[in-house]
Amino acid sequence: MTTKTRGRGTLKSVNGKFDITVNINGKDKPLQVSAGEYLLDALRREGYKGAKRGCDNGDCGTCTILLDGKPALSCMMFAAQAHGRKVVTIEGLGAPDRPHPIQSAFAEAGAVQCGFCIPGMVLAAKALLDENPDPDEAQARRALDGNLCRCTGYVKQIEAVLLAAKKLQTTGKGGKR
């Protein structure tokens, strides 16, 4: 069986498995995935547990990753579709001992309650701030509207995005990378 991946050649499957290469958090990673395997499942299997499963239906945004710099729902695409593309997961931004300014901003603003939706939101915020380093409140609100949260009421998360913008401008990490 073969399958076409847009502009990135044809994949051949052996016993229903595809060998693909995905650039995850800046490094090319060879992966063996099944034909019907979703990217979320493949990522979690490979240890990227920051991508969460909230609905498996593209409705909640907890599985958000960046695909070639844009927010994408990893529960709504096959792993094989990521072949040859750039995926950024929350683990690619920072870690507790060296957090990304957006991650620090979410913590400082009190935007993290249970935290299950936060990795997806941080990545949605990253995509916004890469495009628009100085968003207003309405733009921040719109950037997060695909990421549901039941704990916070979103008040402090919007504040966090605006705080993150300030931090990035000060540290000079803003804009497209």
Place this chain on the structure above:
Amino acid sequence: MNPDVSDKRDFTVVNHRVEKIDAIALACGTAQFTDDIDIRGLLVGRVLYSPHAHARIRKIDTREAKKVPGVLAVLTHEDLPRVRHTTAGQGHPEPSPYDTLVLSEKARYVGDRIAAVAAETAEAAEEALSKIKVDYEILPPVFDTMEAMKEGAPVIHDEDDSKNIPDAGHNICAKFDFEVKESEWFSEADVVIDQWYKTQWAQHCALEPHVAITYFDGEGRLVIRTSTQVPFHCRRITAKVLRIPVKSIRVIKPRIGGGFGSKQEVLLEPVCAALTLATRRPVKIELTRKETFVSSRTRHPFVLRLKTGVKKDGAITDAHMEVYCDNGAYGAHSLTVMMCSGSHTLPMYQAKNSRFIGRSVYTNLPVGGAYRGFGATQGFFAWESQMDMMAERIGMDPIEFRRKNYIRSGEGSPVFKAMGEGREGIEQKIASCGMDECIDQGMAAFGWHERKERNRQQSGPVRRGLGCACLMQGSGIPEVDMAAASIKMNEDGSFNLHMGATDLGTGSDTVLAQIAAEVLGITVKDIIVLSSDTDLTPFDVGAYASSTTFISGNAVKKAALHAREQIVKVAAKILDAKPSEVDLMDGKAVAGGRSCLLSEVAHTAFYYHDQHQIMGVASHYAQSSPPPFAAHFAEVSVDTETGQVVVLDYVSTVDCGTAINPTLAEGQNDGAVLNGLSYALCEEMAFSPSGAMTNASFRDYKIFSTADAPPFKTILIPTYEADGPFGAKSVSEIGINGPQPAIANAIYDAVGVRLFAPPFTPEKVLKALKAKP
């Protein structure tokens, strides 16, 4: 020791906006939720649900299912001990009827659990489910709360081994009546209003679905890693239903992705553990979003009647409250949620005559459970709507009418004594009440008078209106809930704080660390928190009833004081002072101008003199449940052509005593209010004529996103509650009770129609507008 520590008010850690201790790890995706570990050989557990609302199971044939390659176990009720229990994680003995089996012997709703399988892969598990043959005898169902109680209605619990169902023949799973009477009913009233209300089915919608992983550790003990609010109840109930000793079970609660009450149910752990017992392998059951909607728990819908009498001068003379709580197929939290609809509302406004008639009712629909607000939400919708109606009838301003009647500091209520949670309550007098400030500051911040004035001149199809609601709740369950904590000093002056209290995203690990830090004169950075592991931490009833800050907080404070006493003794020797002269601050012990580091104190205790472990341990059992108070203010616009209601602005004030962490307290209230707004305007579980939920996804069951959230603001009103740790009361639930009545009142103010059955969808508003004379 320094006598001021226990009720000090010049705080260094408490009442400060300390960053949530797990926030960075959560924002980096490294904090581990239940499913965020890899276990070798983990099997997939799946459950077979009933497609019928009411059916007797004649026979289940699992032979073909067991033959599917990769399937290791197929279980039905015949394979498990027949132990009737309640899934409600409450204090023992639970006030809910014992009417449930882990896997049911009869289908009582579409979504009832009939069988479970464990397999090497999800595909094998699904194939096995499809090959289980169940021979159902279809029975007539009943879906209406009031119909279910009638003579001749189908009897849902006709089994003979259930316990504590007051009237199974009429589908009544809980009942409670109470009356206090000073005069003839309605004899002193100038105006009597008799009104029925109906609230809707709703689901918690925690973003993390319910998930449990069970396995045997190296010593053969059963480990349950689970998304629970009640780890100790989970251990007790799982042991009971599977007939294994409590000591053979360890429950671990990792990070939890929200609960809001649905994870106060012991739902997955027994069935997952049964699969591990059957296979001797690790098993995971993770609910899908659809399963979470249908087969976890819901907010009980209520039918309520309020018949109230009021004098022209604004005194409320009579309060007759009748509630019919739809519990669905099983009686989880049936008595307690039903009672809280009265016990949290009736004391708010003092009437001479008060009566409560409560029934919880079985129907063939999904099961009600604990849900933030816990009955008070349903009760306050009716009460705060009725308050506006009464004010209008006697020609009084609705806010002044409330001011005239709400309970004040120093006052008690016969209701406190008569109605507890599932049993008699306790006498208590209100010690702290910030309601006046809640109203004053809320009105000012909202600009109530200015908006009122502006709204006098309106034209066109879109009209604006204002509404308010006043609220109270409790802080834990008095003389029922118990929490314990221990705190152990390390040689570098850090401390391990171990407590049963369960942080399900609320921030209680941080709040409790702040309380300990305040007592010990350190920062939260020197406290290593471990909570909710039944092997390692002391007992706690768990996270429910707005109890954690108030009850677990008191336990932590006492444990820290216990450790402090020991520190002070050692430090006094080092500093050559009397223990009473020693104070702890900035990580040091100080006395008379001299100081030593806490690490020196610990070193001395470990290695040098009178060697011992400095360690505090304490329990707390509350004898009061001081209510937090709140006032909510809403402005809405109503489009008279489409029926669309838009919340233009919303301000909520809340008196939670001392906010141990103002940022987290605001977050609790923000989240409760937004959930309430969403519940008021759009959330409703819908069912087909045969009882199947028809909108079991976030696409079809809408919860508010950032695009839907209106501008809203939380204002904390500080008071000092003497019974609370450093003056704290609860904050987590109260906010959800306000939006429904505040918005209903605002809709009425805008267009003169009153809606008695939320959610206030365009269809309902338009229909009401058309029916308006």
